[in-house]
Amino acid sequence: MFEKEKKQAYDAASELCEKAGLKSGQILVVGCSTSEILGDRIGSNSNFEAAEAVFEGIYAALRERGVFLAAQCCEHLNRAIVTERAAAKGFEIVNAVPQPKAGGSFATAAYRRFEDPVVLEEIRADAGLDIGDTLIGMHLKKVAVPVRLSLAAIGEAHLAAARTRPKYIGGERAAYDDRLK
Numbered sequence: 001m002f003e004k005e006k007k008q009a010y011d012a013a014s015e016l017c018e019k020a021g022l023k024s025g026q027i028l029v030v031g032c033s034t035s036e037i038l039g040d041r042i043g044s045n046s047n048f049e050a051a052e053a054v055f056e057g058i059y060a061a062l063r064e065r066g067v068f069l070a071a072q073c074c075e076h077l078n079r080a081i082v083t084e085r086a087a088a089k090g091f092e093i094v095n096a097v098p099q100p101k102a103g104g105s106f107a108t109a110a111y112r113r114f115e116d117p118v119v120l121e122e123i124r125a126d127a128g129l130d131i132g133d134t135l136i137g138m139h140l141k142k143v144a145v146p147v148r149l150s151l152a153a154i155g156e157a158h159l160a161a162a163r164t165r166p167k168y169i170g171g172e173r174a175a176y177d178d179r180l181k
Contacts, residue, residue, distance in 0.1 A: 002053035009057030020163035024066030029125035031072040032106035036132025037155035051105030071110035073103040085116040132157035
């Protein structure tokens, strides 16, 4: 069940890693509404099996590249982040355990599956996938750039992607390093 969505999630994460040029040790934040994946309104029909499938697809793609996954919780946990302790350096750990109806099914799947999960109030990720219009922007580094993927949806959920880049500073006489776009 949900094999199609698992493959879509894997493909989307792989393509974003490629297009964003993500390297080992960087962080990709994911917000995921399983309600939207099923074609329902966000927050109305949380589905843990769909969450597990999408998590497995994304997590497999990221592990192949050494990229950390940061799973955004739903609004009931103030869009907190679940990630591996190794990715949490420099961020304050908070005490919460996500549940399907309080944190969201995707964040719950991540918390249960990570080797050493922690919850953070915030993170500054290098790229992100927004599955179902969950609004991940607050967890991206300051300059986010949209990335067009070949997939427009996972299941029935709208899919948006972004990468980040360093700020351009200095004005019209400044020179920039094209490798940092």
